[in-house]
Amino acid sequence: DQQVKQNSPSLSVQEGRISILNCDYTNSMFDYFLWYKKYPAEGPTFLISISSIKDKNEDGRFTVFLNKSAKHLSLHIVPSQPGDSAVYFCGSGTGGGADGLTFGKGTHLIIQP
Amino acid sequence: DAGVIQSPRHEVTEMGQEVTLRCKPISGHNSLFWYRQTMMRGLELLIYFNNNVPIDDSGMPEDRFSAKMPNASFSTLKIQPSEPRDSAVYFCASSRGGHSPLHFGNGTRLTVT
Numbered sequence: 001d002q003q004v005k006q007n008s009p010s011l012s013v014q015e016g017r018i019s020i021l022n023c024d025y026t027n028s029m030f031d032y033f034l035w036y037k038k039y040p041a042e043g044p045t046f047l048i049s050i051s052s053i054k055d056k057n058e059d060g061r062f063t064v065f066l067n068k069s070a071k072h073l074s075l076h077i078v079p080s081q082p083g084d085s086a087v088y089f090c091g092s093g094t095g096g097g098a099d100g101l102t103f104g105k106g107t108h109l110i111i112q113p
Numbered sequence: 114d115a116g117v118i119q120s121p122r123h124e125v126t127e128m129g130q131e132v133t134l135r136c137k138p139i140s141g142h143n144s145l146f147w148y149r150q151t152m153m154r155g156l157e158l159l160i161y162f163n164n165n166v167p168i169d170d171s172g173m174p175e176d177r178f179s180a181k182m183p184n185a186s187f188s189t190l191k192i193q194p195s196e197p198r199d200s201a202v203y204f205c206a207s208s209r210g211g212h213s214p215l216h217f218g219n220g221t222r223l224t225v226t
Contacts, residue, residue: 034214043117043204043217044156051212089156091215099169100146101215105155 003027004092006104014112019077021107023090026071030092034101035064035075038087047088048075077109085111115139117218119205125224131193134221137186138207146215147180147190148204156204162188163210195225 013019031052036044050057063076091101118137146161160170165182182188206215
């Protein structure tokens, strides 16, 4: 019973184009959503977050969109760069994330030169 | 800032042996989380502590798993006895709580033969 789903195990995008990573959740109590990026042999690192009172948050090349009615969020990376190649985890939580985050299985993003 | 420090980085042990994983959270962070990453289940929350007190251990898979946080700067995750299906990467993370993002260590790769 996965509460957070990332249905694309991998995604290949050409350098310079837009990368769109998707995430769906089932728990309507989730009020905080984050994206993490993970390189091999390292721990996940925080990328960007959004609370349930917003529908968009932007930080440089990264934008997260939240559609609460659809229980869906997405991460847009524009333009995609080779260093963006990594596994991206979507995480969701209650209490602002203080109770721990529930993560999806991750999407492996590959940026093609 | 040293970040979250985990030891050892790699652990190879035989089935039936006791395994102890260690974590030093970021100074000033009052929440600590233990996660396990596998291909099948992605990142799973095992247990988390607030102010050194275990809050939710519902993610701990079996009684063979136990975690302690004797003080604000140290936590252990113990598996006794270990089994091959425990093979995974175990991550420790800490945060200031609330809407603060989790900061992950680089993980311990456990292999049980």
